[in-house]
Amino acid sequence: MNVWEWVDEFESRARADGDEQRLRLVHLHPEAYALRHANPDQMLVLCEEGRRLAVSLHEPWWVLFYEHWAIETHIYYKDDYRHILDRVVRATLECRKPAYDQHPLRFNIWCNLVAAYLCIDPRGYAGQVRRALDYLESLMPEEGEEKYLLLARRQWFAWELDRLDESEALSQRLLALADADTDRHLALHHTVGVYAHLCRLAHRRSDWDRLAEHAVTGEELARRRGARFELALFLLWQALAARHEGREEDARRQQRLATAQMARLGKSPDDAWFDALAAYHELGDSLAAALRTRDRQLELIRDKGQFDSEWKCRLQRCRLLVKMGRPVDEEAAAAREAAGQLRDSAFALGQLDQVLRGDPGC
Amino acid sequence: VSQRQRFNLHLPGLLKVLAEHLYSSKKVGIRELIQNAHDSCVRRKIEGNEAGYKPRIDISLDIPRRTITIRDNGNGLTADEITNYLATIGRGYTRELREKLALYSPAEAAELIGQFGLGFLSAFLLAGEVTLQTRSLQGGPALRWHSAGDEHYDLTEGERDEAGTTVQLKVKPAASFILNEQTLADTIRTYADFLPTPIHLNEEDEPLNLMVQPWEADDPPAAIQDYIARAFRGTRPLCVLPLHDARVSLGHDFLTVPLNGFLFVPPGSVASVREFGDLSVYIRRMFICERERDLLPPWARFVRGVIDTPLLQPTASREGIHQDENFELVRQAIEEQLGAGLRELARSDPATWKRVVRGHADVIIGWAVSDNEFFERVEDIVTFRTTRGPLSLTEYLELSNGTLYYVTRELGSLQEQLLAEGRDVPAIDASWFSVTPFLEKYAHRHPEVNLVQLDGEAAQLLRPVPESAYAALLDFYKQLGVRARVATFKPAEAPALMLYPQGAELAREAEASLEAGDLPGPLAGLVHEYVEQKFAGSGELRGALYLNAASTLVRRLIDRPPAAEVRAAVLTLLYQMARLFAGRMLSAGDAVEAFRDVTRSLEGLVKP
Numbered sequence: 017m018n019v020w021e022w023v024d025e026f027e028s029r030a031r032a033d034g035d036e037q038r039l040r041l042v043h044l045h046p047e048a049y050a051l052r053h054a055n056p057d058q059m060l061v062l063c064e065e066g067r068r069l070a071v072s073l074h075e076p077w078w079v080l081f082y083e084h085w086a087i088e089t090h091i092y093y094k095d096d097y098r099h100i101l102d103r104v105v106r107a108t109l110e111c112r113k114p115a116y117d118q119h120p121l122r123f124n125i126w127c128n129l130v131a132a133y134l135c136i137d138p139r140g141y142a143g144q145v146r147r148a149l150d151y152l153e154s155l156m157p158e159e160g161e162e163k164y165l166l167l168a169r170r171q172w173f174a175w176e177l178d179r180l181d182e183s184e185a186l187s188q189r190l191l192a193l194a195d196a197d198t199d200r201h202l203a204l205h206h207t208v209g210v211y212a213h214l215c216r217l218a219h220r221r222s223d224w225d226r227l228a229e230h231a232v233t234g235e236e237l238a239r240r241r242g243a244r245f246e247l248a249l250f251l252l253w254q255a256l257a258a259r260h261e262g263r264e265e266d267a268r269r270q271q272r273l274a275t276a277q278m279a280r281l282g283k284s285p286d287d288a289w290f291d292a293l294a295a296y297h298e299l300g301d302s303l304a305a306a307l308r309t310r311d312r313q314l315e316l317i318r319d320k321g322q323f324d325s326e327w328k329c330r331l332q333r334c335r336l337l338v339k340m341g342r343p344v345d346e347e348a349a350a351a352r353e354a355a356g357q358l359r360d361s362a363f364a365l366g367q368l369d370q371v372l373r374g375d376p377g378c
Numbered sequence: 379v380s381q382r383q384r385f386n387l388h389l390p391g392l393l394k395v396l397a398e399h400l401y402s403s404k405k406v407g408i409r410e411l412i413q414n415a416h417d418s419c420v421r422r423k424i425e426g427n428e429a430g431y432k433p434r435i436d437i438s439l440d441i442p443r444r445t446i447t448i449r450d451n452g453n454g455l456t457a458d459e460i461t462n463y464l465a466t467i468g469r470g471y472t473r474e475l476r477e478k479l480a481l482y483s484p485a486e487a488a489e490l491i492g493q494f495g496l497g498f499l500s501a502f503l504l505a506g507e508v509t510l511q512t513r514s515l516q517g518g519p520a521l522r523w524h525s526a527g528d529e530h531y532d533l534t535e536g537e538r539d540e541a542g543t544t545v546q547l548k549v550k551p552a553a554s555f556i557l558n559e560q561t562l563a564d565t566i567r568t569y570a571d572f573l574p575t576p577i578h579l580n581e582e583d584e585p586l587n588l589m590v591q592p593w594e595a596d597d598p599p600a601a602i603q604d605y606i607a608r609a610f611r612g613t614r615p616l617c618v619l620p621l622h623d624a625r626v627s628l629g630h631d632f633l634t635v636p637l638n639g640f641l642f643v644p645p646g647s648v649a650s651v652r653e654f655g656d657l658s659v660y661i662r663r664m665f666i667c668e669r670e671r672d673l674l675p676p677w678a679r680f681v682r683g684v685i686d687t688p689l690l691q692p693t694a695s696r697e698g699i700h701q702d703e704n705f706e707l708v709r710q711a712i713e714e715q716l717g718a719g720l721r722e723l724a725r726s727d728p729a730t731w732k733r734v735v736r737g738h739a740d741v742i743i744g745w746a747v748s749d750n751e752f753f754e755r756v757e758d759i760v761t762f763r764t765t766r767g768p769l770s771l772t773e774y775l776e777l778s779n780g781t782l783y784y785v786t787r788e789l790g791s792l793q794e795q796l797l798a799e800g801r802d803v804p805a806i807d808a809s810w811f812s813v814t815p816f817l818e819k820y821a822h823r824h825p826e827v828n829l830v831q832l833d834g835e836a837a838q839l840l841r842p843v844p845e846s847a848y849a850a851l852l853d854f855y856k857q858l859g860v861r862a863r864v865a866t867f868k869p870a871e872a873p874a875l876m877l878y879p880q881g882a883e884l885a886r887e888a889e890a891s892l893e894a895g896d897l898p899g900p901l902a903g904l905v906h907e908y909v910e911q912k913f914a915g916s917g918e919l920r921g922a923l924y925l926n927a928a929s930t931l932v933r934r935l936i937d938r939p940p941a942a943e944v945r946a947a948v949l950t951l952l953y954q955m956a957r958l959f960a961g962r963m964l965s966a967g968d969a970v971e972a973f974r975d976v977t978r979s980l981e982g983l984v985k986p
Contacts, residue, residue: 055655055676057744057812064811102881105908109887112897129904144903151900276706282676 056093097321138176140359228257418452505547619719624711639685794832800868840865
């Protein structure tokens with residue numbers, strides 16, 4: 017039984033019993049999920065309300081259900097990793113208990129244990145993450161959402177380790193999976209995420225044709241899915257592609273649309289957004305605007321436990337300062353300090369040295 | 379071969395799509411027919427030029443015959459108009475009339491509602507058969523139009539003496555719910571409360587709809603209060619902010635956003651954290667949708683309201699609005715007026731502002747964490763649950779001499795609360811997830827304020843003392859393998875406390891799970907990383923026993939040491955009492971062991 021079948025069955029029972037409290041337990045989730053992009057703080061509030069209600073109704077499966085969604089909110093919508101390990105380890109330990117053997121979110125919770133390390137320091141924990149992903153793959157059921165979850169994390173992990181070919185191959189596997197899926201809603205949901213990733217890959221490879229193509233496809237899919245965050249991202253990637261092609265008016269229009277769309281969301285922009293926006297400004301020879309973009313990014317990620325993102329952002333700031341011919345010592349010191357928060361800072365420091373030497377390949 | 383060809387239409391299919399799938403609610407059929415009736419009355423007013431004309435719509439319900447009849451005394455339709463407008467999908471007379479009027483008579487144009495020429499089709503959401511009897515003010519015979527919802531209709535001579543139109547719906551079984559007077563009345567009120575044409579149900583003398591928007595009433599504040607009480611189930615708002623037309627900057631120019639309505643803050647609920655942040659939206663007095671959330675800024679989750687603006691563009695079904703540039707302009711206008719209104723409220727009526735902030739504390743705390751400007755506005759007003767009831771941080775800091783003491787665990791924090799109260803300060807309940815970030819932000823913005831998390835950092839409430847005088851006691855515990863320290867703390871009545879680091883329970887459970895091997899190996903690896911990272915080799919998880927140097931009992935053990943046996947029994951009792959009182963990190967086995975030691979010690983003390 018997948019999670020939604022379980023939820024539906026629970027709801028039918030509650031309805032038949034006229035049990036308003038348990039119906040509320042069911043209905044809080046869609047209410048919360050609808051706010052994921054517009055107001056993740058409120059999403060968290062509703063998840064917390066669901067958790068407390070589940071405790072008061074003595075519904076341990078629902079306690080775990082809402083804890084899982086609170087974790088999802090922290091990881092994917094609030095990008096706040098400060099206490100994420102505490103929560104995800106607690107949930108992992110909880111669902112090992114026999115009472116949760118059949119809980120339909122066990123696999124998802126384990127996936128999020130991996131995701132938490134991917135968020136915080138993917139290189140530092142690469143060995144453990146790889147082993148955990150292999151293990152989860154061995155558990156993966158033939159049907160259902162689990163395949164998407166696992167492949168998406170593998171795709172993400174490969175990206176973080178700069179294994180771009182592998183990451184793209186995983187994206188293609190995800191698309192094939194979605195194409196064959198009879199659950200079109202689920203397929204669409206995950207396809208949007210895959211195209212967002214393909215845009216990043218195309219940009220990293222400077223494959224401008226593919227970037228433009230993926231961004232247009234992604235926009236269409238995001239509109240169909242109502243994925244407002246991704247929609248803003250696809251518009252921005254299109255702006256970047258248009259600027260590269262010299263379609264300056266189009267580029268500016270798309271960038272304005274993207275920025276207005278993003279500004280309407282309560283969810284903060286993520287690393288992909290800032291990479292795209294900084295690249296857009298850089299391509300327009302506005303290094304100062306690119307630096308301001310990174311300032312804003314830093315402001316958003318600082319003190320949120322985003323160790324990996326922080327050193328990457330600082331690395332980009334150093335690169336821009338070097339390119340602008342401005343003093344870089346202070347930022348380089350901050351980048352070293354940020355790298356020091358990683359489990360193994362050698363790679364990060366090596367990258368920093370390359371940037372400070374003005375290596376354009378970095 | 380280059381050819382230019384026309385699309386073909388499959389009319390039955392198109393009719394089915396439009397009638398059955400365009401709208402999400404069947405009740406919309408009532409709205410569309412009322413609106414057609416209203417537009418027909420407006421048209422008669424504009425084109426008829428009759429002194430003393432009184433528009434009116436009558437709706438009647440015949441449950442045995444399963445019919446609903448909507449009758450207006452508007453302009454009526456000619457045979458040509460039936461062919462060109464009623465029976466032509468996508469073409470509406472109202473839209474064309476409005477476009478004609480837009481330049482020379484915008485006020486009259488604004489009274490017209492119809493837009494798409496699709497609304498009449500929605501009658502088939504409710505009805506299997508629709509019969510229309512009409513006589514045009516322009517002259518000509520009365521006409522009868524009849525359709526059973528397929529691609530054909532019949533037009534014959536009708537029976538109606540005066541100008542106007544009567545639409546009769548033969549309600550189909552799937553829409554039987556509308557054959558209930560209360561449901562029909564609620565539907566009419568929902569959609570047409572603000573429509574200026576009176577609507578009478580079942581020949582009642584009094585119209586069912588308000589006809590006047592509350593902000594247009596003789597006494598708008600009173601009318602708005604009454605309206606909120608009626609439409610929002612008895613809510614008595616904490617404050618109401620009227621909305622008005624707004625000048626919005628476009629960068630190079632300004633634009634006036636026509637805007638009517640009001641926002642209000644409902645009273646907070648003690649038990650629930652559910653909030654709103656939604657609007658009921660009207661366009662030209664016709665209800666479009668409720669619970670529209672995107673027109674309010676994300677932080678305004680404690681605000682509700684009603685707006686009417688012709689600037690918004692409804693979707694074809696008119697059950698939602700397009701999020702286009704106009705939407706953004708309206709959103710901006712509302713945000714500016716809401717922000718200004720709240721600022722003014724804070725300035726001119728601080729007592730009400732306090733009630734707003736305190737009534738919605740949970741949501742406001744969460745919002746303030748992510749919004750610096752708002753944080754400044756509420757940081758000294760919002761109240762927190764403390765061991766001495768709700769207190770603002772200003773009130774709290776006066777009691778605590780500049781330090782914020784808080785507890786994050788929902789349960790078992792009695793010991794920490796005791797420590798706080800021992801220092802004569804209340805403890806803040808930070809079990810609500812957004813309280814800790816709020817307090818952290820507050821402390822960050824006020825460097826003179828200290829922040830102490832009692833569960834995990836309670837040792838900060840203890841004052842260290844030189845331990846050499848207590849060496850004998852500490853040695854005893856050392857031999858038992860217990861980490862023991864001596865400090866002074868309040869209340870002096872507590873001779874010993876057991877303190878554990880934050881997250882100790884979780885780490886211990888993780889360790890136990892790793893030892894038992896009940897987590898799959900690769901996942902255990904990640905959990906192991908967590909434990910290592912958090913408590914690398916510190917041994918802190920076992921906790922530390924703090925003897926209170928201010929306790930007369932502890933001092934007596936040093937100043938007038940009893941016999942070794944008695945001292946051992948007392949020290950054992952102190953340790954186990956502290957463990958049990960802490961209520962943390964105790965397995966069932968630990969508790970049994972603790973009680974066994976307590977009993978053995980007590981037996982030693984009372985033996986003859």
